[in-house]
Amino acid sequence: MTLDVVEVTKIVDQHFPQAREDVGAFVIEALPELGARVRLPIREAFIRPGGSVSGPTMFKLADLSVYIAILAERGEGAVQAVTSNMTINFLARPQPTDLLCNVHLLRLGRRLAVAEVSLYSEGQPEMVCHATSTYAMPPT
Amino acid sequence: MTLDVVEVTKIVDQHFPQAREDVGAFVIEALPELGARVRLPIREAFIRPGGSVSGPTMFKLADLSVYIAILAERGEGAVQAVTSNMTINFLARPQPTDLLCNVHLLRLGRRLAVAEVSLYSEGQPEMVCHATSTYAMPPT
Amino acid sequence: MTLDVVEVTKIVDQHFPQAREDVGAFVIEALPELGARVRLPIREAFIRPGGSVSGPTMFKLADLSVYIAILAERGEGAVQAVTSNMTINFLARPQPTDLLCNVHLLRLGRRLAVAEVSLYSEGQPEMVCHATSTYAMPPT
């Protein structure tokens, strides 16, 4: 890990300020080796009829969290990394509670980063969503 | 095709009213056999620094458009269909113009529907985004 | 877990005898809760110029191992389960050694099973291949 929670949060807020509006008031909870744990406090607008959380909300959180894990490892030089691919599986109906997102970078290469992502509803044991994602790294 | 553009639009607006807020002011332009063509008029909030359109905006449009194609074929009985999987490839930087989305249902089974989706920026020849998606159909 | 290693091996060999020819002399090493660990002893035919193992060999091992994990949980009644989707990421060049495959069933529903798969070359720390896969379960 190159950067800590405060540094990564600052870079995201500076280079990607719309994330606060788009994704919500995310909180980076931890930056383990080659990974990230990010919490998304629930917000009225995310909730679907029946109390579930929308698919795009989960997509956005997964995508942002992978970006956070890449920044933590590679530093500000990786700010131009862009998503090239995401495969997302919706597994269980989320609860109207905070979403907890765990990222693990399976590969962090010079040109590509591949990550695995698991999402949980706080207080619910089963995984609600799983994703794998590829980012194209900026040329150095 | 079972339903026409007016009927499908009405079902979406009735059962999924948040789509107008979430996805935007989508317009169903055509419902070809086993498919759909949907336009998303550009909106300030979708635009990223540099003039691009956000990934989640494309994800949401792709997902909604597959749902529209399923409804058109299967009618209101399919309103409980849910996304189980989406694989999305971001191919080219979209322009800050309307997004045009084409859906083709590759398989429309009793239990699963599989769709292919291509997205274009209006006035730009190359595809900006491609997706394949699986919906779990409601038990009959 | 419903069945043990001996029982699952017997079912695969009985209903899917071509696996021994196609995939190779696989060995089920363990059947943890909602999962499986399967070893594929290396065979001359799998090896590519340069000493790597072919992509299709990894695809076949991943696919068979998910099937094994489903059988272990659901028993012989699941023998008609079929792969509906697989997303596979090739991460690192495998070594010309045995392949070790770990499956974790993320969701085992009445209609769909979703699994995550990681593959390693024996004696190599980094993951060589990652997959997520959906099986359609046979109607009960």
Place this chain on the structure above:
Amino acid sequence: MTLDVVEVTKIVDQHFPQAREDVGAFVIEALPELGARVRLPIREAFIRPGGSVSGPTMFKLADLSVYIAILAERGEGAVQAVTSNMTINFLARPQPTDLLCNVHLLRLGRRLAVAEVSLYSEGQPEMVCHATSTYAMPPT
């Protein structure tokens, strides 16, 4: 298109001779702009009980056909291109007849190529398999 059918066939046979054994006696039928059409004559070993064709056979044909399309466009310099990702959807039971594979390169960049693939059983109208695939291009 840079190379023709004879030239591409020669390059594959020279650099990837095991394809004839592994995938089968493939025939490049056409190399349209940014694409390829490849036929795989059916072979006893591909056939599953019930007369279907195995999933790995379709995976291998899809993967090889994308490689062929890339070679046709980029020439022998692309021979080191490697599959980084494939998402494959199995749609319908194939018949025990030749497989016909159509590739369309959605993007052919300097670093990544993204392709869409559709497979048919000869004489059967519905698509049996659909895939999207990413190749990492060799550094120039």
